[in-house]
Amino acid sequence: MSVSCRALLACLACTAVLAGCDSSRHTSGADAGPALPNILFIVLDDLGVDQLPVFGYGGATPPRTPNIDAIAQAGVRFRNAWSMPTCSPTRATFFQGRYPFRTDVRNAIVSTDLANSQVSPYEATTPKLLREKGYVNAVIGKMHITGSDLNPATHPLGDGAMHALGWDYFEGYLDGGPYPIDTTAGGVAPAGTFGCGFVPATRHNAAHGADYGACYQPDGRCASLSLADSDVPGRTCLERGGIFDPAQSCRPTPPAHLDFSTQNGYYTGEWVINRPDGSVEKVPVSDPRYRGYRSTIETDRAIEWIRSRDPQRPWMLSLGYSAIHTPLQPPPQSLLHAGAAPTSGFTCSTVGEERVLTNQMIEAMDREIGRLLVETGVARYNDDGSLNYQPAATNTVVIIMGDNGTYGPSVKAPFDPTRAKGFPYQSGVWVPLIVAGPMVAEPGRSLSHMVNSTDMYSLFAELAGLDLADALPSSRQVDAQPLLPYLTDPAHPPVRSTNYTEMGTNLQPAGGEQPAPCALPTYNICVQLFPQQAVCEDQGGVWYGPGGVAGSNGLASCCAVNEYRAARGESPLDLMPESQRAIRNASFKLVQKETRSCVTGELEVTEELYQVDEATPIPRLDYALYDLLTRPELTPEQQRNYAQLKTDIESLRGTRVHCPGDGNLDLVVDARDIEGWTRFNRENGGRSSWYDFNLDGLTNEADLEVIHRNMGRDCRPQAS
Numbered sequence: 001m002s003v004s005c006r007a008l009l010a011c012l013a014c015t016a017v018l019a020g021c022d023s024s025r026h027t028s029g030a031d032a033g034p035a036l037p038n039i040l041f042i043v044l045d046d047l048g049v050d051q052l053p054v055f056g057y058g059g060a061t062p063p064r065t066p067n068i069d070a071i072a073q074a075g076v077r078f079r080n081a082w083s084m085p086t087c088s089p090t091r092a093t094f095f096q097g098r099y100p101f102r103t104d105v106r107n108a109i110v111s112t113d114l115a116n117s118q119v120s121p122y123e124a125t126t127p128k129l130l131r132e133k134g135y136v137n138a139v140i141g142k143m144h145i146t147g148s149d150l151n152p153a154t155h156p157l158g159d160g161a162m163h164a165l166g167w168d169y170f171e172g173y174l175d176g177g178p179y180p181i182d183t184t185a186g187g188v189a190p191a192g193t194f195g196c197g198f199v200p201a202t203r204h205n206a207a208h209g210a211d212y213g214a215c216y217q218p219d220g221r222c223a224s225l226s227l228a229d230s231d232v233p234g235r236t237c238l239e240r241g242g243i244f245d246p247a248q249s250c251r252p253t254p255p256a257h258l259d260f261s262t263q264n265g266y267y268t269g270e271w272v273i274n275r276p277d278g279s280v281e282k283v284p285v286s287d288p289r290y291r292g293y294r295s296t297i298e299t300d301r302a303i304e305w306i307r308s309r310d311p312q313r314p315w316m317l318s319l320g321y322s323a324i325h326t327p328l329q330p331p332p333q334s335l336l337h338a339g340a341a342p343t344s345g346f347t348c349s350t351v352g353e354e355r356v357l358t359n360q361m362i363e364a365m366d367r368e369i370g371r372l373l374v375e376t377g378v379a380r381y382n383d384d385g386s387l388n389y390q391p392a393a394t395n396t397v398v399i400i401m402g403d404n405g406t407y408g409p410s411v412k413a414p415f416d417p418t419r420a421k422g423f424p425y426q427s428g429v430w431v432p433l434i435v436a437g438p439m440v441a442e443p444g445r446s447l448s449h450m451v452n453s454t455d456m457y458s459l460f461a462e463l464a465g466l467d468l469a470d471a472l473p474s475s476r477q478v479d480a481q482p483l484l485p486y487l488t489d490p491a492h493p494p495v496r497s498t499n500y501t502e503m504g505t506n507l508q509p510a511g512g513e514q515p516a517p518c519a520l521p522t523y524n525i526c527v528q529l530f531p532q533q534a535v536c537e538d539q540g541g542v543w544y545g546p547g548g549v550a551g552s553n554g555l556a557s558c559c560a561v562n563e564y565r566a567a568r569g570e571s572p573l574d575l576m577p578e579s580q581r582a583i584r585n586a587s588f589k590l591v592q593k594e595t596r597s598c599v600t601g602e603l604e605v606t607e608e609l610y611q612v613d614e615a616t617p618i619p620r621l622d623y624a625l626y627d628l629l630t631r632p633e634l635t636p637e638q639q640r641n642y643a644q645l646k647t648d649i650e651s652l653r654g655t656r657v658h659c660p661g662d663g664n665l666d667l668v669v670d671a672r673d674i675e676g677w678t679r680f681n682r683e684n685g686g687r688s689s690w691y692d693f694n695l696d697g698l699t700n701e702a703d704l705e706v707i708h709r710n711m712g713r714d715c716r717p718q719a720s
Contacts, residue, residue, distance in 0.1 A: 044400065
């Protein structure tokens with residue numbers, strides 16, 4: 001079947017998303033209003049603006065992204081969009097429109113973080129708002145705004161968390177990213193043998209490779225594979241969701257050593273499904289339906305959900321691709337363009353390999369994004385295979401945004417890999433944002449106005465015909481600013497005069513044991529973030545916890561790591577700041593960091609001031625050598641901007657309202673807080689919840705006392 005024929009069939013199957021179909025209208029009440037657009041929100045993981053040639057960057061060897069380019073040319077490219085420095089805080093801002101200092105979602109959520117640093121069920125999340133306009137809402141893939149069952153004590157909503165937060169349907173992962181690569185390739189060799197998770201051919205690994213073998217599926221089916229079937233039989237087996245038993249023939253019963261329960265990077269996953277009725281299904285790693293390349297499965301599930309929609313109701317789908325989060329692993333060869341660099345002989349561990357793998361994972365995801373649009377009828381393929389996307393002919397808005405800057409090893413020049421993901425510098429928070437839809441005037445525009453990840457919350461509401469001022473109580477503090485006017489009015493002036501970003505340390509049980517130290521050589525920094533050794537090493541880190549380089553007992557802190565290194569004549573590591581924030585105006589940027597001193601134990605505050613721009617191909621970035629505060633004297637212009645930005649950031653952060661005893665976010669302490677406390681005191685064994693006011697990991701009588709002590713308190717700002 002030709003490409004054009006497949007496109008036609010896809011369009012016929014999905015006419016609900018095309019303009020002109022009366023069935024796409026949603027009526028609420030007696031009078032039918034204008035058709036509300038469907039919203040397809042695509043989130044790219046760890047993919048900063050440095051990666052994409054359509055934004056003018058991409059390094060010396062940029063990835064080929066023809067489908068993302070086509071969407072950008074059909075919409076608006078926002079060239080000055082900021083996220084938060086890590087994933088969970090950014091993703092929380094998408095759906096609640098509030099900065100991390102208001103919500104305490106300060107960093108990527110790990111298993112030791114309290115519920116207080118996860119999205120609260122009392123937030124007015126996007127799906128809750130859009131439901132008022134008749135929208136059906138779903139998340140497919142990764143979103144990472146809750147905990148997971150890695151630690152039930154800090155997972156009060158359980159695996160039904162996404163439904164509890166407002167989504168009608170969820171099919172994806174509660175984890176922050178793919179698990180580490182299984183270097184046993186499914187149990188067929190000792191750990192560490194196969195760096196990319198599959199058995200290579202003998203020409204790539206004479207000692208451990210194989211040119212033929214048995215490819216087993218979890219249900220016991222088996223197929224023989226050899227060089228006659230595939231260039232690398234072991235890789236082909238992995239791509240099919242199987243485990244390759246090298247140099248063996250198929251047996252009636254799979255060998256006992258084959259391990260279908262261990263996750264293997266991008267080729268497996270433990271999926272969780274939340275259905276509209278509140279039921280939850282946890283799909284094991286061994287389920288054949290979810291074995292294969294993640295970007296493909298994520299796309300398949302998105303297509304299935306969109307095709308199953310009731311054409312009389314508008315929908316919003318948030319599709320969280322896992323790519324290009326670590327671990328970097330070769331995508332299926334079928335998703336790569338002709339002439340792509342061969343990767344079958346890779347170890348998936350060297351810097352040179354990481355650059356190639358990053359490009360190929362982006363290119364594979366780009367191809368799946370094109371397929372997603374075509375198979376849901378939003379676009380079609382031209383005869384030459386290129387994407388023909390005409391937003392004006394659809395009733396669907398397509399939004400693509402990164403969740404934070406690129407992770408250090410994959411950063412493209414001239415961006416700074418030592419100041420990338422995890423830091424409030426340009427390489428860490430400057431992300432691609434593309435919006436295309438039938439309401440976009442003068443498509444193909446590139447806009448330099450400042451936009452923040454919180455503004456997505458406003459855009460989703462605006463597209464659904466909601467006014468946040470009317471939809472939310474006056475007590476709800478929201479940082480989102482309007483974005484729709486930029487789409488409809490090419491001459492619209494800037495809405496924001498400043499932009500803000502931050503990250504910090506998530507809340508953990510007071511006095512509890514902190515995560516062990518992990519050194520990240522790319523950044524020359526020590527962090528205490530990762531609860532498990534495998535996660536540290538998956539990030540390219542060196543584990544100093546139990547069983548790591550410092551011995552069976554390990555070290556308890558990053559300060560101890562530097563003492564350990566000093567005793568061995570090794571250079572010290574920088575310490576990860578406990579909090580970081582940045583604010584900018586049109587030309588200048590102020591960075592503030594708080595780092596705990598290993599000598600005094602006190603927090604030391606430092607500031608940096610930069611002049612920045614978004615020029616192509618060489619932007620003015622916030623490199624350390626450009627810190628204006630290291631110079632003998634500031635010019636009058638620099639001094640004015642420095643003083644104003646300090647005032648702006650202090651004023652902004654001073655607007656958070658603290659209300660002891662208020663757990664349901666209405667800024668009033670009353671009987672409803674007693675009800676909320678009672679719920680979480682009884683659920684999950686009375687452990688972590690949003691009513692754990694003293695942060696001890698328990699929802700108990702001590703927290704109830706806080707409510708009683710503040711009963712009747714009204715913290716809502718008084719009307720002027």
